[in-house]
Amino acid sequence: MKKSLDRRNFLKLSAAGAAGSILAGSGTLHASALRNTKPEGSNGIIYRTLGKTGIRVPVVNLGVMRVDNPRIVTMALDGGMKFLDTAYSYQNGRNEEMLGELLKDRPRDSYYIATKIRGENEEQLMGQFDVSMKRLQLDYVDILHFHRPTAEQTLDPELLSVFKKIKESGRAKFLGVSTHSNEPEVIRAVIKSNVYDVVLTSYNFRMEYYADLKKAVAEANAAGIGVIAQKTMAGAYWDRERNDPINTKAALKFVLQDENVHTSIPGVTAFHELEDNFEVNKDISMTEQEIKDLRLDEQTAGMFCLGCEKCIAQCPQKLPVPDIMRSYMYAYGYRDLSLARETMDSLSLNADACGNCTSCSVKCVQGFNVAQKIRDIDRIRHIPSDFLT
Ligand code: SF4
Ligand code: SF4
Numbered sequence: 001m002k003k004s005l006d007r008r009n010f011l012k013l014s015a016a017g018a019a020g021s022i023l024a025g026s027g028t029l030h031a032s033a034l035r036n037t038k039p040e041g042s043n044g045i046i047y048r049t050l051g052k053t054g055i056r057v058p059v060v061n062l063g064v065m066r067v068d069n070p071r072i073v074t075m076a077l078d079g080g081m082k083f084l085d086t087a088y089s090y091q092n093g094r095n096e097e098m099l100g101e102l103l104k105d106r107p108r109d110s111y112y113i114a115t116k117i118r119g120e121n122e123e124q125l126m127g128q129f130d131v132s133m134k135r136l137q138l139d140y141v142d143i144l145h146f147h148r149p150t151a152e153q154t155l156d157p158e159l160l161s162v163f164k165k166i167k168e169s170g171r172a173k174f175l176g177v178s179t180h181s182n183e184p185e186v187i188r189a190v191i192k193s194n195v196y197d198v199v200l201t202s203y204n205f206r207m208e209y210y211a212d213l214k215k216a217v218a219e220a221n222a223a224g225i226g227v228i229a230q231k232t233m234a235g236a237y238w239d240r241e242r243n244d245p246i247n248t249k250a251a252l253k254f255v256l257q258d259e260n261v262h263t264s265i266p267g268v269t270a271f272h273e274l275e276d277n278f279e280v281n282k283d284i285s286m287t288e289q290e291i292k293d294l295r296l297d298e299q300t301a302g303m304f305c306l307g308c309e310k311c312i313a314q315c316p317q318k319l320p321v322p323d324i325m326r327s328y329m330y331a332y333g334y335r336d337l338s339l340a341r342e343t344m345d346s347l348s349l350n351a352d353a354c355g356n357c358t359s360c361s362v363k364c365v366q367g368f369n370v371a372q373k374i375r376d377i378d379r380i381r382h383i384p385s386d387f388l389t
Contacts, residue, residue: 046059060266075274083263114176115145118147141171143175160193176199305325310365314361344377
């Protein structure tokens with residue numbers, strides 16, 4: 001029950017914090033009631049500023065992770081989006097290569113780009129960054145993220161010095177951290193670091209602990225940290241069979257009610273999804289129906305894993321259950337089997353993930369039947385990769 005109240009309160013607090021009162025009962029949360037949400041200029045797009053970086057971008061941009069048609073990127077940029085998000089690991093490097101080819105014909109000041117690297121020491125991080133820059137064919141990226149570190153790694157002096165070195169070299173204008181587990185803790189580590197300028201965090205209407213997440217995001221904003229939201233669509237479907245789609249426009253608008261979120265990078269694979277996002281870029285107000293569509297009062301598990309990591313300690317094998325659940329969401333929610341397989345392959349699991357475990361001791365806070373989902377998605381590792389691309 002707490003979950004639904006928190007979600008409802010989130011929406012109320014978002015509006016109340018900005019406008020001084022909530023428009024409860026009116027059925028519509030108007031963009032004009034919020035600071036930083038009015039369309040600007042002749043294109044009608046709503047812009048916000050990424051903290052102290054001063055980078056001013058539309059509230060909705062492009063997560064390139066699953067894009068395999070470069071025309072989607074072209075259409076996004078031509079439609080007013082300014083910011084592209086990729087990573088060293090996406091599509092085994094093809095994602096950065098595609099962007100490199102496409103962007104070389106565009107003026108460098110006509111877009112912003114972020115990429116992400118992951119590693120445990122200078123050699124690994126520098127090695128990935130050099131490869132990323134070659135693939136992107138760029139002299140610099142606007143934001144370089146440390147990809148999914150723990151809070152401890154976010155504050156590790158050795159790793160911080162690697163990122164500082166990269167920024168000093170001019171090959172990254174700003175530094176960031178991307179997170180989709182234990183987000184509030186990681187965001188607070190980002191603030192404490194005094195090194196990172198931006199945080200890229202999961203943020204959506206399904207998150208049970210978003211009261212704390214919202215607080216951490218507000219603290220980040222107050223500290224001048226740019227805040228970018230990801231995983232805004234919460235898995236895109238309520239069910240594994242994909243008979244029950246989430247209203248993704250409503251989900252995106254919901255996140256943008258929080259004025260401390262400066263922009264978002266929903267992943268897109270089809271032109272009609274991009275069209276929806278163009279519309280949200282010009283109008284983030286929520287209708288009564290859209291609020292209803294998010295089922296804020298229901299306890300439906302859906303497909304989105306909260307990344308709370310509470311399951312890991314409960315599993316005798318300490319399986320990376322949140323990562324496996326993410327892979328499940330990629331397969332069944334996004335229908336991206338290749339990404340699901342890549343994610344599973346990166347986890348160094350035994351041939352049979354749950355091995356001889358006869359009964360599952362994990363009690364997921366979302367109510368997932370974790371063992372069943374693991375059995376289900378684990379099959380993907382036995383399919384030849386070339387069938388999945
Ligand atoms: S599987 Fe459940 S308990 Fe584990 S991180 Fe996801 S939501 Fe939390
Ligand atoms: S069945 Fe459950 S407890 Fe056993 S290894 Fe799998 S996730 Fe862990």
